[in-house]
Amino acid sequence: MSDQINDSRRQFLSKAAIAGSVTIAPGVFLHQTAQAKPDEKAVTSATRWGMLIDTDKCSKGCTDCVDACNQEHALTGFDRPETDAQYIRKVSLVEKQTGHEISLPLMCQHCEKPPCVDVCPTGASMKREDGIVLVDKHICIGCRYCMMACPYKARSFVHETIENQTLSAPRGKGTVESCTMCTHRVDKDGIPACVEACTDENHNAMTFGDLNDPESTISKELKKHGGKQIRADLQLNTGVRYQGL
Amino acid sequence: MKKIEYTRIKGHSLAYYGLLAGLGFIILLGLLATWYMEHNGHYVTGMSNQIVWGMPHVFAIFLIVAASGALNVASIASVFGKKIYDPLSRLSALLSIALLAGGLVVLLLDLGRPDRLIVAITTYNFKSIFAWNIILYTGFFAIVGAYIWMMMDHNMHKYKKKVGLTAFVWRLILTTGTGSIFGFLVARSAYDAALMAPMFIIMSFAFGLAIFILVLMAAYNWTGRELGDAVIARLRSLLGVFVAAVLYFTAVYHLTNLYITEHHGVEQFILRDGGIYTNLFWFGQVLIGGLLPLALIYAPGVKTCRKTLALISTMIIVGGMCQIYVIVIGGQAYPMELFPGYEVSSTFFDGMVNSYSPTLPEIILGLSGMAVSILLVSFAIKALSFLPTSLADSIADPHAAK
Numbered sequence A: 001m002s003d004q005i006n007d008s009r010r011q012f013l014s015k016a017a018i019a020g021s022v023t024i025a026p027g028v029f030l031h032q033t034a035q036a037k038p039d040e041k042a043v044t045s046a047t048r049w050g051m052l053i054d055t056d057k058c059s060k061g062c063t064d065c066v067d068a069c070n071q072e073h074a075l076t077g078f079d080r081p082e083t084d085a086q087y088i089r090k091v092s093l094v095e096k097q098t099g100h101e102i103s104l105p106l107m108c109q110h111c112e113k114p115p116c117v118d119v120c121p122t123g124a125s126m127k128r129e130d131g132i133v134l135v136d137k138h139i140c141i142g143c144r145y146c147m148m149a150c151p152y153k154a155r156s157f158v159h160e161t162i163e164n165q166t167l168s169a170p171r172g173k174g175t176v177e178s179c180t181m182c183t184h185r186v187d188k189d190g191i192p193a194c195v196e197a198c199t200d201e202n203h204n205a206m207t208f209g210d211l212n213d214p215e216s217t218i219s220k221e222l223k224k225h226g227g228k229q230i231r232a233d234l235q236l237n238t239g240v241r242y243q244g245l
Numbered sequence B: 001m002k003k004i005e006y007t008r009i010k011g012h013s014l015a016y017y018g019l020l021a022g023l024g025f026i027i028l029l030g031l032l033a034t035w036y037m038e039h040n041g042h043y044v045t046g047m048s049n050q051i052v053w054g055m056p057h058v059f060a061i062f063l064i065v066a067a068s069g070a071l072n073v074a075s076i077a078s079v080f081g082k083k084i085y086d087p088l089s090r091l092s093a094l095l096s097i098a099l100l101a102g103g104l105v106v107l108l109l110d111l112g113r114p115d116r117l118i119v120a121i122t123t124y125n126f127k128s129i130f131a132w133n134i135i136l137y138t139g140f141f142a143i144v145g146a147y148i149w150m151m152m153d154h155n156m157h158k159y160k161k162k163v164g165l166t167a168f169v170w171r172l173i174l175t176t177g178t179g180s181i182f183g184f185l186v187a188r189s190a191y192d193a194a195l196m197a198p199m200f201i202i203m204s205f206a207f208g209l210a211i212f213i214l215v216l217m218a219a220y221n222w223t224g225r226e227l228g229d230a231v232i233a234r235l236r237s238l239l240g241v242f243v244a245a246v247l248y249f250t251a252v253y254h255l256t257n258l259y260i261t262e263h264h265g266v267e268q269f270i271l272r273d274g275g276i277y278t279n280l281f282w283f284g285q286v287l288i289g290g291l292l293p294l295a296l297i298y299a300p301g302v303k304t305c306r307k308t309l310a311l312i313s314t315m316i317i318v319g320g321m322c323q324i325y326v327i328v329i330g331g332q333a334y335p336m337e338l339f340p341g342y343e344v345s346s347t348f349f350d351g352m353v354n355s356y357s358p359t360l361p362e363i364i365l366g367l368s369g370m371a372v373s374i375l376l377v378s379f380a381i382k383a384l385s386f387l388p389t390s391l392a393d394s395i396a397d398p399h400a401a402k
């Protein structure tokens, strides 16, 4: 009984918190992010979070990363593929010349020079000091200019009223969103949900880590075997790199 | 040249009130459409995560581009000293403000969060061309508003020329800014061209003048005021030059793109394989919006025919809408090339031509923006003396009348 009460109380609180974080002034949000990570560790440019994807280990039909992301951010579909949000998607490639097949996950590439940030009129689309690119849902006016500008089609617009949101990843109708590299986990020393799922299922196709730290697994691996950027010609210096492309 | 006398229109007739009521009704429908789209969310529109800008943007951009062009007539009079256009300056300035207002209303009402208008005008990211545009638009209202004041107030006449010049420069920058909205989208091959901004300026000349001619003829016809052949002939030949310039720029634009190997795909798409976009390009933009009007403008025998001129202007507007549709929607429909050399597929429509069919609410919202513009003009010419009492040849152009 008391459990039940607690439960519904918790639900109410979390709902209230979501409502608050969506509608109240930006200050509230800042306060929340500040709380979300340990106080002694500020977000600084000493770190640059990145991801490395080994396409050789990524198998065609597998959607473990996508499922994990959808669950983590409560991206419930409405059976409308054209408007449903997708932070991460599986892309299948067949080389025209050779027929060689590649499968890979594609999400926000967390560009160092993000076009989405450059074009955003209000500054809602922004890059954190640690390289993670986010949308501040409090000042996004829903103009979708960032979606026009992103070379990777990484962003989704919330096309309908959202229910059953999670507290850690609030969403709002009429604003734009994309992969957050799971800041809510990373700020608590965790790893993104997609990487965790891929590793847990023993595919090990995704590595997450600090690109600025020469001792991190990702940096060592990149140094040894390299990693390609998608559309490197645009010189955006993406935080997500690919092997086997 | 005789002194031009300006008077307000009476605006007592049933037809005038009928016009206002009709426009008001369209605007009301537009608001309902907005409510419907915002209440449900944008999934009820044709827009999606693939085609993120749709019909409202086609209307809005058309109106904003035309707004700057509508000011041309005033600029030619004040900056280039062509006297015959002088009596038309007030209407020209008024129309440009009204068109801009109409376009911005549509743009605003299509936002995901139109309620955050305050955020949009108080929080700026100065790197964003979009933010600069907001400043350019606001400035345009202020400068052209001042310009109208200078023209109407005899004590201020001496500043007219300077303010007129400022307005002229400002609106060139403004249209460059609008064109650059696309120019900055390096990721999409359809927009990756430096020619985008100048092309928008040329387009604005043609679209703005076409609307100006229609409004002028309607206003004079409906109020029974005299509008002489001299003015009509001038506007008509000016229109011819602008339409030819748009065609020329379109040709140069596509020819340059054909030189750049990267752009072959998107060029083939627009010019040959794009289905609806190819049709809109050749039949809408080139034929209806360019070749036919041009032929009619220079056709013998209909030089002073008002009906033909109205038809020509309407065709230019239709062609212009097609052109913007091809740029805005066609540019998004063509898939982004992420993996050259590969066939691409995904759950997110990668590697596919994206489809879009505009829904009724989007079209109504766009039309209501046009209604806002016309309503503003109708109001203003009743409230203030924008229109010369007569534009008969003897008054507007005594030399030609001789």
Ligand code: SF4
Pocket: A107, A108, A109, A110, A111, A114, A115, A116, A117, A133, A149, A150, A151, A152, A153, A154, A155, A178
């Ligand atoms: S991938 Fe797209 S959304 Fe992500 S940072 Fe780059 S431009 Fe922005």
Ligand code: SF4
Pocket: A119, A120, A121, A122, A123, A124, A125, A135, A139, A140, A141, A142, A143, A144, A145, A146, A147, A175, A176
């Ligand atoms: S949709 Fe939001 S985040 Fe994107 S450019 Fe517009 S205001 Fe910025």
